[in-house]
Amino acid sequence: MGRNPVYTHVYNQLRYKILSGELPIGSLLPPERKLAVQLGVSRNTIVRAFSELEAEGLIAGKMGSGRYVEALPPTPSLTRVDWRSQSTRSLLHPSPSHMEEILSITDKYPHTINFAHGDGGKYTLVQSRLTEYVEAAAKRSSSYFFTSVQGLPELRERLVEWMGIPQISSPDQICVTSGSQEGLYLIATLLARQGDCIVTEMPTYFGSLQLFQSLGMQIIPVPLDQDGMRVDLLEGILARSRPRFIYTVPTFHNPTGRTLTLARRRQLLAISEKYGIPIVEDDAYRHLHLEHEPPPSLKQLDQWGNVIYLNTFSKMLFPGLRIGWIAGSSPIIQYITRLRELTISTSTLSQFALAKYMRDGALRPHLDTVTRLYAEQARLMESQLRPLRSMGLDYEVPAGGFYFWISLPEGMKARQLMERCMEAGVSFTCGDMFLLREAEQPYIRLCFTHEGAERTLHGMSILTRVLYQQKEDSR
Template sequence: MNNRLNRNSEIPLYQQIEQIIKEKIVKGEWPAGTKIPSQRKLADIFRVNRSTVTAAIDELTASGLLEGKRGGGTKVTNHTWKSLSAVRPLDWTSYVRSGIHRPNSTTIQEINRQEFNEGMIRLGTGELSPELLPYRQMKEVLAGAEAEKLSLGYEEPKGNRYVREAVAEHLKRKGVNTSPDSILIVSGALQALQLIAIGLLKRKSAVLTERPSYLYSLHVFQSMEMRLFGIPVDESGLDPAFIPACKKQYGADLLYTIPSFHNPTGRQMSEDRRKELIRISKAYSLPIIEDDAYGDLWLDGPPPPPLKAFDQDGSILYVGTLSKTVSPGLRIGWVAGPEPVIERLADIKMQTDYGSSSLSQWAAAKWLAGGLYEQHLATIRKKLKIRRDAALRSLKAHCQAIATWEKPSGGFYIWVTFHKPLPLNTLFERALKKNVLINPGTLYDKEAKQSIRLSYSYASISDLEKGIRTVAELARELM
């Protein structure tokens, strides 16, 4: 909406804002009952003083288009429609509230919006910087499509055979022996979790995971009324010694873990801990989802083999993706597991999107099969290590007296915990006003009220230093 303001026009800004909102109402983009953004939010969107927005809202309220209620915000009113139609307007708000999938937290929604604002220093973004994405190599890969047989139609339910063969060879190099028949191609690791949630688990299932965990920031499982229970994490990763008690108390149905360069803590599960986790999960018939999104992004040395490499009974569903290593826009990931499970998930995938993009699958296969992927990883590891070390230097320079953290040996993240309590929501808001975007720890654990997840993969080195300095200054004020 901000792009529609003409700051050189003779028409006052508040009247332009009034007209923009009025058009959204008249066109049905904001139907009756819609709660519009707060005045503070609208001021941010339009980049004007709040008084300018207030003037526009007052005019729209006087015209009967809006009404405000204490504690309920400002909504589009039904009154104005009475003169336009004898039929009561459709109440889309009730439909929105009735959807079975829970909305993101307001903080995550705000993060998703702000990540696309120019000039924002993104200290929480879990993806590679545009500077690190392989544009030239991708262009060469796609250019080669003209000389080879390329399908632009639908693929078979499990995904293109060529790409599944390439994934199987890739996994073999990681110590995971599986056949293309036991692999499903998905549109990123997140879709794998969605398919598992609706295809393998019943409502109100109990899911164990690390605490903190990326899974708490999603509502994939919660929307199916499933219950998440956290297992403590130490320097060696998730502690499987807690599983028997959790199994007894909650009747755990599944365990989700990120053993290599955990999101959000950056920790790495030791090999002994991995073997112990396999042993205990087998003893208690507890299936495991292993999310290995970051396993290829080691910086100081390769991690231990994936859990799936120790799996002799088919009790682990292994999830991988190219989103963190090659391109988030490619939207290609995979699940490896027992054939009956893969066939079940493939059937559900066909019902939901009829298969991942054939063009993306072809490109993914070329990356994995031609040696290009390993070459790219070698380059990315070097550049990520430089960024990680720069972030650690900035933390030492600005946060040593107020926080603690650990040096991650791979992945994207540093888990920063402040010495004293501070209002994370306020820190988030104040940092945002200074064009610095952070991820509060409470997104990953409601009790992590003194932590933030810092990502060194996206912001430039100069922005990392500036952003960390800014957050440190704000944290000192709040503590």
């Protein structure tokens, strides 16, 4: 089992299953002797692994009934600091800042081949022709002044038309935000407080995890399989706890690329109605299908008004535009707008440019063009990944979105691979960035859309070389 003590392998295996939700909160662990037989190790090994998990607060024993998976306590929320104190850093959230880590890659390493960023790359901006609309908007004096806190009325009208959802029929049901991250912050702040529980699939978008953790929320993970969130496990979780909302990326999920099936969407909505729990649907990748269109959004299927819909132009156009939107019932949008008064509004110039862009019907042709390009880029990266299956690497071919979610060969350490590749000039994201804690786990995420063909081929040749080197070193 390698150079580490045997119990650490058992500990890491169980720890990952707990953090990913594969072992749900409240589930009973097998008895020590039974688990030892299953894993082919001694009972003392299991006892030591259980002891480590108990010390970390991941499991707890109950007299006469065994050991159960515990809910992770919420991490300390960000709080007021003494600006003159030299110990201010100790008040910051203890987990790594993955958002800063990823966004600063090109600043620190301008020549790195970037498979970490989740965007369409610089060349999609050029062909989109959006810069022409920004220049035209800049000539309008009204674009230099505030518009409605809820968002430019014309842009909200265009968004209603674009969504084409009967439940969203009025601009009053739309609030424009500075990207979907601000939208998620507004929703989370409205629906939950420090110490409250929320439910999300795991792994999930690290920006959402950092947000929920910074607000001091207790996150209950639900695992995924090939068909998306394990909705069948959700009802058992809801029977034991009362989360404030369910957060999900059901379509071309980040980071796995999986899509929640139509049957599970309906099941999730029925559970939401039964327990009276709202769903926050993050639909950022919906229009980035590489072949077939995905199932209808949860909001489109929503008969009871339980879904709060979140989307962004960061993926459809480019991230620096910083325009997203929230769609929901009029009362919810009114509450969100009042909360948003604290930050005044989103860039008026950008909203004018985007409203005209949509009015001219330019968004759909742009998406048709870039999704064809993305499909080619996915095929190119997959052609370089395919030969690596022989060494134990595994993946699913994405049907949409930006990412390959890759399972590494047995025994290979993802963080070590990431660090070695960074030194060699290639960046990507490590799978534990999408978990509640750093963990020894076998996944990495590669973005296939950011780089062009030449740099993708060069980057994949570097990744291949480092993979073989690390596999040889582990023998």
